[in-house]
Amino acid sequence: MKQAADISAYQPRAAWFDGLVECGPATVKLSVIEADPAKPIATVPIERARALIETTGEKLAQTRHLGAGFAILHQGQEGLWLLLHWWLEGGIATQIIWRSDLDAEPKFLPADPLLTACVWELGIIDFERRAWMETAMSGKPIADYLTRTMPRGTV
Known part of the structure; x- marks a missing residue:
């Protein structure tokens, strides 16, 4: 088992909303x-x-x-990650994760299904959770959720 000294130190990473993407019958x-x-x-x-x-x-x-739903494109230190989430009834978010190497043209392949998210991605997931609760789960239109976007900053 790794000791605390073996674990990388947290450093904030730049994060921002890049836009809406149509995903069949949903907007992400x-x-x-x-x-x-x-x-x-x-x-x-x-x-x-x-x-x-x-x-x-x-x-x-x-x-x-x-x-x-929402998606996160994360240019990390060891790979390029794409997480796609969409909302189901009951406040449930589904997830698909892809990974690509950094040193080549991006070629996203399915990631290990046991993976969830890293600490930086969890910052955006938390933002989206709160946005969903404060809009769609509070009786407001889905359009209100889609206008609640991650401000440029760090996670």
Whole structure:
């Protein structure tokens, strides 16, 4: 088992809302996390992430979705991660995770299904949880949830 000294120290990472993406019958809020400000995320990974989200609409449509969700594109230190979540009744969020290498053209492949999220991604997940509770779960329209976006800052 790793000792506390073996675990990487937490360093804040830049995060921001990048825009809405249509995913079949749902609209997804895409946020981005960038581990190293000296190596800003390029346009191509964001475009590939958007395309993958768009092509996942059929899978989303097979669930009892509520027409909205969120995604996180995380350019980490060891890989490029894409997490897609969408909301179901009962306050349940589903999840699909993909991973790509950093040193090549992005090619997202399904990640290990045991993975959930890292500490930085959990910052955005917490933001989205609160936004969902304060809008859709409080009787407000889904459109209100979609306008509640992650402010530029750090996670």
